[in-house]
Amino acid sequence: MIDGICAERLWVCEAMRRIQADFNRSADTHLIKVDLPAFQEQTLYLKDESIHPSGSLKHRLARSLYLYGLCNGRIGPDTVIVESSSGSTAVSEAYFAKILGLRFIAVVPRGTAQSKLDQIRFYGGETRAVEAADIYREAERTAEELGGYYMDQFTFAERATDWRGNNNIAESLFAQLQLEEHSLPEWVVMSAGTGGTSATIGRYIRYRGDLSAKTRLCVADPENSVFYDHFVSRDPALRIATRSRIEGIGRPRVEASFQPQVIDRMMQVADAASIATIHWLEGILGRKCGGSTGTNVWACLHLMAEMREAGRTGSVVTLICDGGERYLDTYYDDAWLQAQGLDISAPLAWVKRLTT
Ligand SMILES: *Cc1c(COP(=O)(O)O)cnc(C)c1O
Numbered sequence: 001m002i003d004g005i006c007a008e009r010l011w012v013c014e015a016m017r018r019i020q021a022d023f024n025r026s027a028d029t030h031l032i033k034v035d036l037p038a039f040q041e042q043t044l045y046l047k048d049e050s051i052h053p054s055g056s057l058k059h060r061l062a063r064s065l066y067l068y069g070l071c072n073g074r075i076g077p078d079t080v081i082v083e084s085s086s087g088s089t090a091v092s093e094a095y096f097a098k099i100l101g102l103r104f105i106a107v108v109p110r111g112t113a114q115s116k117l118d119q120i121r122f123y124g125g126e127t128r129a130v131e132a133a134d135i136y137r138e139a140e141r142t143a144e145e146l147g148g149y150y151m152d153q154f155t156f157a158e159r160a161t162d163w164r165g166n167n168n169i170a171e172s173l174f175a176q177l178q179l180e181e182h183s184l185p186e187w188v189v190m191s192a193g194t195g196g197t198s199a200t201i202g203r204y205i206r207y208r209g210d211l212s213a214k215t216r217l218c219v220a221d222p223e224n225s226v227f228y229d230h231f232v233s234r235d236p237a238l239r240i241a242t243r244s245r246i247e248g249i250g251r252p253r254v255e256a257s258f259q260p261q262v263i264d265r266m267m268q269v270a271d272a273a274s275i276a277t278i279h280w281l282e283g284i285l286g287r288k289c290g291g292s293t294g295t296n297v298w299a300c301l302h303l304m305a306e307m308r309e310a311g312r313t314g315s316v317v318t319l320i321c322d323g324g325e326r327y328l329d330t331y332y333d334d335a336w337l338q339a340q341g342l343d344i345s346a347p348l349a350w351v352k353r354l355t356t
Helices: 004-025 058-071 088-100 114-122 132-145 153-160 169-176 196-207 227-233 271-285 291-310 334-339 345-355
Strands: 031-034 042-048 081-084 104-109 126-130 187-191 216-221 265-268 314-320
Touching: 004 058, 004 088, 031 271, 042 169, 042 291, 058 088, 058 153, 081 088, 081 132, 081 153, 088 104, 088 114, 104 114, 104 132, 114 126, 126 132, 153 196, 169 196, 187 196, 187 291, 196 216, 216 227, 216 291, 227 265, 271 291, 271 345, 291 314, 291 345
Parallel strands: 042 314, 081 104, 104 126, 187 216, 187 314, 216 265
Antiparallel strands: 031 042
16 A cells, blocks of 8 residues: 555655666766876876766766755655756756656856756756846745755755765775875865865865875865855855856855865965966867866966975876866857956966976
């Protein structure tokens, strides 16, 4: 006999199977070793998160948020999934909503790029555009109105991910470094959007004694973000009105998922420097990456230069967060750069000089 509760539990069972099956079909993401002749004793590694089925590191977060919602009894067969996001998170969450046969609504800031909206809709997701300042409130309201579930990535990213392992990004990247000359890195560098990835890496470093004694976490922050100032002052009320131009990272308020106490150092990176770095990186990797990858790699190069100057050998690791195809009409478009007042020539010359 199957009553209501049982039917729902069976649905959750099937939902879990589908999410695990997606994971089981997927290979781990590659760790790429980047050889830079100017750095003989300092090695850069990039973990390529752009190759996930839904195109970015947010594939991991979306999977974790769905599992979290399912295991907490918050997502059932008729639950409408709602998220506040203009970017990769909504794309990845729409991907999983489709796998589970759930309705998905992304509450996005007005002015979100058409290509992003198209990707969300590609997976059957719906979008609702509101004023940027209202996306959190509107997402919450929409979920309430429809009896749905607000995923709330900016609150739950840090706790939805199992920081002790379970093939989280930290466990995976340190395992992939195991046979390298410098298997325990000097630095892991990441930028913060929700702050979830840096929280997972920082916690995992502390959890593993061997890493704890050697490896530090540096978070790189773009312009138009409060994270850097919050790291310095720990003021939770910081706010700014402008939006970050580096998609996926930099926030106008201190997000609950951001965990400064597990970060060893932060670095501010100018937007022109982030974008110059992905243009340089295209010549190294033979392909385009998203802007936040530029922010990450710029910070890595700074740390490597510091190590070289101090005569320290070792490895520095960061992430390719997403691919550059999503940004052909922005970071890779001269007219867009000009309209934004971004001149990448000086930072581009600096990177070239540093690395050759
Ligand atoms: C979300 C995101 C980040 C930052 O990751 P968090 O874990 O949310 O801090 C970096 N780059 C891109 C492209 C992203 O979408």
